[in-house]
Amino acid sequence: MGITYVEGQVRGVSGKQKNVRFLVDSGATYSLLPKAVWKAIGLKPKRKLSFTLTDGTTVERSVSEAFVIFPQGEAHTPVILGEKNDEALLGVVTLEILGLVFNPFDRTLNPMRMLLC
Secondary structure, eight states: OOOOEEEEEEEOTTOOEEEEEEEEOTTOSSEEEOHHHHHHTTOOOOEEEEEEOTTSOEEEEEEEEEEEEETTEEEEEEEEEOOTTOOOEEOHHHHHHHTEEEETTTTEEEEOOOOOO
């Protein structure tokens, strides 16, 4: 899997906004915001969930919601409230909400084929 970063913005309920460089992580379910970012835009924990890391370790993290803005679109999405040294991740739930899919061959985000069944 290639490493790809995308630039975007996140906004909290307060209207405060921050620029963020996200690592596109097609293995992550939810997107993650580093502590400095989610604190700066005024997010508050809404619930706690357990997450399994790739090494099998389980961690518990708080989850909230944010508005994300990318050149390909903008949407409201759940986000993990990261800790001090966590990197911003763009997970598959946010990608799906935006109607995007990651192409690992050319490391781009492309429109998803939408199905209405």
